[in-house]
Amino acid sequence: MRIIYxxxxxxxxLTTITYSQISYDVYGxxxxxxxxxxxLNSLESNPGNYALTKDWEFAISFNTVFARQYxxxxxxxxxxxxxxxxxxxxxxxxxxxxxxxxxxxxSNIDDSLTVFETDLIYKEKFGFGYSYNISPxxxxxxxxxxxxxxxxxxxxxxxxxxxxxxxxKEKEIVSKDFWQADFGISYSIMKNLSLNLSxxxxxxxxxxxxxxxxxxxxxxxDVFDLRKQRTGVLGINFSPFExxxxxxxxxxNGSFSADLSTHFKFMEKEFTVGVxxxxxxxxxxxxxxIVPVVNVANQFYxxxxxxxxxxxxxxxxxxVAEFKEKKISNIVNNYFVNDxxxxxxxxxxxxxxxxxxxxxxxxxxxxxxxTLADVYVTKPFARGKIVNLSDKKITVKPFSFIxxxxxxxxxxxxxxxxxxxxxxxxxYTIVDEKxxxxxxxxxxxxxxxxxxxxxxxxxxxxxxxxxxKNSWDGNVKNLKFFVERDYDFANQYAKAVLKNAYDSxxxxxxxxxxxxxxKILFDNFVKNMQYVADRRASVENVQFPSETIELKGGDCDxxxxxxxxxxxxxxxQTAFVDYKPEGNNIGHVNLLVNTKLKPEQAGLITxxxxxxxxxxxxDGKDEVWIPLExxxxxxxxxxxxxxxxxxxxxxxxxxxxxxxxxxxIDVF
Amino acid sequence: xxxxxxxxxxxxxxxxxxxxxxxxKGKVLVQKxxxxxxxxxxxxxxxxxxxxxxxxxxxxxxLNKNGTRFVIDGNSALGLNYIxxxxxxxxxxxxxxxxxxxxxxxxxxxxxxxxxxxxADVTNEDDIAVLENTLGEKKLNGAKLxxxxxxxxxxxxxxxxTYRKYPATKKRIADRIYFAxxxxxxxxxxxxASEYASIKKEPMTDAQRKILEKKxxxxxxxxxx
Numbered sequence: 004m005r006i007i008y009x010x011x012x013x014x015x016x017l018t019t020i021t022y023s024q025i026s027y028d029v030y031g032x033x034x035x036x037x038x039x040x041x042x043l044n045s046l047e048s049n050p051g052n053y054a055l056t057k058d059w060e061f062a063i064s065f066n067t068v069f070a071r072q073y074x075x076x077x078x079x080x081x082x083x084x085x086x087x088x089x090x091x092x093x094x095x096x097x098x099x100x101x102x103x104x105x106x107x108x109x110s111n112i113d114d115s116l117t118v119f120e121t122d123l124i125y126k127e128k129f130g131f132g133y134s135y136n137i138s139p140x141x142x143x144x145x146x147x148x149x150x151x152x153x154x155x156x157x158x159x160x161x162x163x164x165x166x167x168x169x170x171x172k173e174k175e176i177v178s179k180d181f182w183q184a185d186f187g188i189s190y191s192i193m194k195n196l197s198l199n200l201s202x203x204x205x206x207x208x209x210x211x212x213x214x215x216x217x218x219x220x221x222x223x224x225d226v227f228d229l230r231k232q233r234t235g236v237l238g239i240n241f242s243p244f245e246x247x248x249x250x251x252x253x254x255x256n257g258s259f260s261a262d263l264s265t266h267f268k269f270m271e272k273e274f275t276v277g278v279x280x281x282x283x284x285x286x287x288x289x290x291x292x293i294v295p296v297v298n299v300a301n302q303f304y305x306x307x308x309x310x311x312x313x314x315x316x317x318x319x320x321x322x323v324a325e326f327k328e329k330k331i332s333n334i335v336n337n338y339f340v341n342d343x344x345x346x347x348x349x350x351x352x353x354x355x356x357x358x359x360x361x362x363x364x365x366x367x368x369x370x371x372x373x374t375l376a377d378v379y380v381t382k383p384f385a386r387g388k389i390v391n392l393s394d395k396k397i398t399v400k401p402f403s404f405i406x407x408x409x410x411x412x413x414x415x416x417x418x419x420x421x422x423x424x425x426x427x428x429x430x431y432t433i434v435d436e437k438x439x440x441x442x443x444x445x446x447x448x449x450x451x452x453x454x455x456x457x458x459x460x461x462x463x464x465x466x467x468x469x470x471x472k473n474s475w476d477g478n479v480k481n482l483k484f485f486v487e488r489d490y491d492f493a494n495q496y497a498k499a500v501l502k503n504a505y506d507s508x509x510x511x512x513x514x515x516x517x518x519x520x521x522k523i524l525f526d527n528f529v530k531n532m533q534y535v536a537d538r539r540a541s542v543e544n545v546q547f548p549s550e551t552i553e554l555k556g557g558d559c560d561x562x563x564x565x566x567x568x569x570x571x572x573x574x575x576q577t578a579f580v581d582y583k584p585e586g587n588n589i590g591h592v593n594l595l596v597n598t599k600l601k602p603e604q605a606g607l608i609t610x611x612x613x614x615x616x617x618x619x620x621x622d623g624k625d626e627v628w629i630p631l632e633x634x635x636x637x638x639x640x641x642x643x644x645x646x647x648x649x650x651x652x653x654x655x656x657x658x659x660x661x662x663x664x665x666x667x668i669d670v671f
Numbered sequence: 672x673x674x675x676x677x678x679x680x681x682x683x684x685x686x687x688x689x690x691x692x693x694x695x696k697g698k699v700l701v702q703k704x705x706x707x708x709x710x711x712x713x714x715x716x717x718x719x720x721x722x723x724x725x726x727x728x729x730x731x732x733x734l735n736k737n738g739t740r741f742v743i744d745g746n747s748a749l750g751l752n753y754i755x756x757x758x759x760x761x762x763x764x765x766x767x768x769x770x771x772x773x774x775x776x777x778x779x780x781x782x783x784x785x786x787x788x789x790x791a792d793v794t795n796e797d798d799i800a801v802l803e804n805t806l807g808e809k810k811l812n813g814a815k816l817x818x819x820x821x822x823x824x825x826x827x828x829x830x831x832x833t834y835r836k837y838p839a840t841k842k843r844i845a846d847r848i849y850f851a852x853x854x855x856x857x858x859x860x861x862x863x864a865s866e867y868a869s870i871k872k873e874p875m876t877d878a879q880r881k882i883l884e885k886k887x888x889x890x891x892x893x894x895x896x
Contacts, residue, residue, distance in 0.1 A: 615836065617835045658695075661764040
């Protein structure tokens with residue numbers, strides 16, 4: 004507070020010429036907080052057109068003037084509309100109109116008096132505002148206001164040729180109008196502190212009058228015109244506690260206003276009570292007036308009772324000389340007006356439901372690989388940051404919809420958010436098994452958040468790369484999805500081969516059956532098979548088992564996937580051995596196959612214990628696994644020897660398994 | 672001794688792992704790489720690190736590698752690649768690897784196992800007699816030779832691998848205590864304690880149990896410090 008006070012005093016000390024306070028609002032400094040969604044100030048103190056209005060808003064205000072007699076009028080009607088980050092505002096202001104009448108009398112020959120009247124009418128007829136949310140914390144805008152001044156002056160005239168001369172009244176009428184344009188920006192430094200900078204009378208344009216200097220009539224000169232000095236305004240809004248707000252505005256001309264308001268909730272409605280003190284260097288006393296405000300609001304409407312109470316006597320008649328000397332800068336607030344009360348009702352004419360949650364950003368974590376569909380059910384493909392805009396605890400349901408991939412929105416797990424809190428949400432998706440793209444393609448994905456069952460609260464759209472069905476993300480763990488896709492084919496293939504080998508298998512003792520099945524299947528699998536490297540491409544490709552067997556060729560991942568599918572389809576357990584790339588060595592993948600033999604039985608298949616690897620099964624019992632180099636397209640014995648040599652050297656002797664440079668990944 | 676070990680270590684890293692067979696007594700066989708073949712070792716043969724030497728009772732073989740000699744006594748089996756000094760860190764890595772493979776795969780619900788519940792082959796799996804295999808015992812003897820020649824870390828690795836591949840050797844309590852003691856000697860008290868605890872689960876004589884209890888007590892005291 005001391006800093007604000009120091010700034011205020013400093014700015015006041017810079018001002019040598021003082022004018023009456025130009026920007027005055029019927030609500031004082033009352034600025035809508037995050038808790039109130041209505042616009043509760045106008046273009047006078049908010050030329051930047053800052054508003055929290057979500058969609059359409061209609062407002063109507065009535066004022067009662069406490070002069071010698073009460074009069075109640077329509078003060079303004081306004082309509083606002085938000086379109087994404089743009090906010091448009093228009094208002095008709097019949098109530099911003101003041102008439103000042105001054106009289107002078109002249110004696111006639113018969114000693115009677117003729118009264119001559121000078122009538123000054125000031126009107127602000129309508130205004131427009133436009134603002135743009137540059138970012139969630141920065142808004143900039145512009146306002147246009149149309150003013151009209153109608154002045155009339157009665158003057159004496161004598162009828163020519165009459166004796167004695169007859170005095171009559173004649174009247175000179177002048178109408179002047181002009182536009183005023185101002186700019187403003189609002190910046191939220193933090194959640195409870197924001198700054199506003201705006202102009203007053205920045206641009207004035209309108210009709211010019213000719214020969215006004217030569218005129219006999221003062222109304223044609225600018226002596227009664229609204230003062231249009233160009234000034235700047237700095238506004239500070241600070242909320243030290245949730246229920247307390249301190250707002251102040253300092254003008255470069257030295258005038259300032261300061262506001263204290265508190266809000267509380269009662270019967271599901273938000274109540275705000277505040278008071279603004281106005282200091283106007285032209286008006287007396289030091290605090291020229293106070294503006295009390297009471298507001299009650301819910302999400303559909305807002306009712307505001309506000310007023311201005313001047314702390315000096317406003318009922319004393321003023322002379323035209325005094326008016327000429329002091330002039331006026333503000334139609335509503337000036338030295339010559341009286342206390343007023345305003346009743347304003349705002350209605351949310353929203354055709355969209357109230358938004359409780361907003362998506363701040365979404366990060367795409369991975370491209371979509373259709374064959375890895377199951378990955379996206381358990382692992383998010385995108386992560387978003389959301390904020391609870393409301394003052395209540397909400398449950399947010401995130402959805403995603405990827406064009407061409409999804410037939411309907413896919414719901415991800417809901418998250419709970421406390422008022423005004425931010426959180427991360429994960430987006431998962433389901434890719435249909437039959438989904439197939441011939442070429443990689445960029446599609447759009449809609450990220451949607453809902454708090455109810457109906458309309459979304461917010462939607463963000465982002466591009467995402469969808470790969471074809473053979474694309475692979477290079478993660479060996481995900482090769483299993485290629486294995487399971489062709490299970491039926493692999494099973495038919497395995498059964499057909501084993502059927503032909505019935506004679507050689509029938510006498511094999513059960514513990515060795517798995518081993519011999521693997522041998523027979525491998526020897527058949529590699530018949531006429533060729534090693535064919537992947538095509539040069541920016542993404543890894545893996546063939547489905549049926550493709551590899553039918554094409555009779557593939558690289559290490561194609562062959563490992565294909566033979567794993569053949570074995571798994573008949574219940575023989577397999578694991579990928581992922582030799583990770585190291586230095587100049589490129590990565591490699593081959594297989595470990597479970598013979599189901601006990602370590603004591605290993606001697607039945609080999610006399611060389613380097614060719615086996617002991618692993619515990621799910622029951623904690625040791626089983627003999629054998630490494631198979633699937634790219635060794637000769638025969639089973641050679642593939643086993645080559646596989647074992649590589650595995651023993653890299654995974655065991657060089658501690659690859661412990662160092663993590665070699666990983667065993669069970670297919671299932 | 673330390674000087675000799677240092678020379679041995681340097682020799683093992685600076686030169687190719689090629690051994691020359693200087694002398695052979697009795698029956699000595701070699702298995703090279705992943706081959707299934709057993710060949711008779713003769714003086715003058717040159718052997719690579721991937722060779723596994725097996726000696727019968729009352730046999731021995733003397734090897735020379737860049738001037739350093741190593742004798743493999745009778746009834747032993749030793750992979751020549753293990754005749755090397757390895758660091759404590761590498762030993763710890765090897766023990767960690769052991770842990771990795773000892774953790775059984777987590778049972779997943781809905782796991783695909785076509786013969787897991789229905790359709791299992793009901794033929795008695797054990798109708799094949801397990802072949803008598805003395806290689807495990809010979810390998811433990813080879814591991815002891817390593818320890819005696821200063822390759823304590825390598826000896827523990829060989830012993831561990833032997834227990835896994837030849838489960839019957841796990842029941843050789845004295846040998847197991849011998850290699851667990853090496854872990855304690857190397858200052859790996861946690862690992863030694865874990866090995867003693869594992870040995871305790873095996874059947875043993877009262878005298879062995881008494882020795883084991885004392886070892887456990889000693890290593891626990893070290894751990895408490």
